[in-house]
Amino acid sequence: MRIKNHPILDFARDREITFYYNGQEIAAYPGETIASALHAAGIRKLSTSSKHHRPRGFFCAIGNCSSCFMVVDGEPNVKTCVVEVEEGMVVEEQEGRGDLSEKM
């Protein structure tokens, strides 16, 4: 959920953009990270762990912990907590370790 009234901060949200999460259309604002825009839409599970297939969300939000990896425009292991969302971006939940072989 997005904060609308805050005693100290103002959040500029002039222009709405659209991106895709597992095929579903999601609204976001420029400057938001992929993970934060998903959070605003109520989506907190971003991937599943490689061994026990447990759900994963982000933990650190600053690109340290690698818990937020998703497949973005076909590229796996994107740190969605620091990469900004863009118009038309295709974001998918990641299953375990990302496969880089297709990219190479």
Add this chain to the structure above:
Amino acid sequence: MKKCDLAIVGGGPAGLAAAIKAHELGLKDIYLLERDNFLGGQLVKQTHQFFGSHKQFAGTRGIDIAEIFKEKLAKREEIKVLKGAVAQGYYEDDVLGYSYNNSFYKLKPKRTILATGASEKMLAFPNNDLPGIYGAGAVQTLMNQYGIIPGEDILMVGAGNIGLIVAYQLLQAGVKVKAVIEATGSIGGYAVHASKIRRAGIPILTNHTIREAKGKEEVEGAVIQELDDDWQLVAGTARELAVDTICLAVGLTPKVDLAIQAGCQMAYVAELGGDVPVRDDCLQTSNPRVYIAGDSAGIEEATAAILEGELAAINVAQDILSDRKELIAEDKTTREKLKALRKGPVGEHVRKGLNKVRRNEDAGKDRYSRSWKG
């Protein structure tokens, strides 16, 4: 491969202060590498007002301090500021590798200041990997930088300053904080923060720990339990709180990967948050080309990081330029400011930690009489 006088890794308070100070003192060929596409590091999410003895910034909010630094930096166009540049490795021949715009670059700096900050600590309990469990810093980022709340009902674990401040910021954002729990018998943070939380009717439960998180796909609850003075669970006191979010404010640990790669001698110092480089009073590590500043040198707060960044820059200027009188004087006054900041009961654990990590034979000496050769 490019050469330069000084490379600074990290554009948070320590790195920004170092870049501005080094340029002010006459160094021209400076690179500042910042992995994010914005400067300020963790200041950009700190909406609370700073206090402490560093007159310059007491009463100012972290977000505003970041702006002040950015303005100062923008006036110094000679500094090469690379946003989105990720330092990838520090090699044996003192080459710093970094990626930038999908390419890999190599830099050979005469001196490097590592100001890489810290990461949040985790806590071990069943289901601690569920979505909905965050570091306190992550919650600050989500709320204060992006304007999005992490959930509706929160349990805060840890009653140090970060736990208390973030709990209060959650209230400001309209989130319900069910409780703040603290494993020790006392509240670690300042009384001024604790009383704000209490006035809002939120219980601060000391001698309480988290047993487990409940939920399948994400957090649906948290089980907490009382601890006795020997840290043992008190039977029959376990209870479940209906929360969808658990926030861990259990400390930070310095990010020292590059220092290890640079061959810096390391020491484990609990008071400073973990493994840190051994350094002298001028913040020079055992690799004479490498200095360390800010949280990556030991967990403190932003005012200390700023002063450390400046101190490292002053000493780099002395290494590279000359031993000008004003540099020697500035080195002395900056060290005195740091000392003043760390005095009193609040700075006690930092002082204790620094005594363990500093080469004792160099304590209090200036750079010309110390044993560390650079």
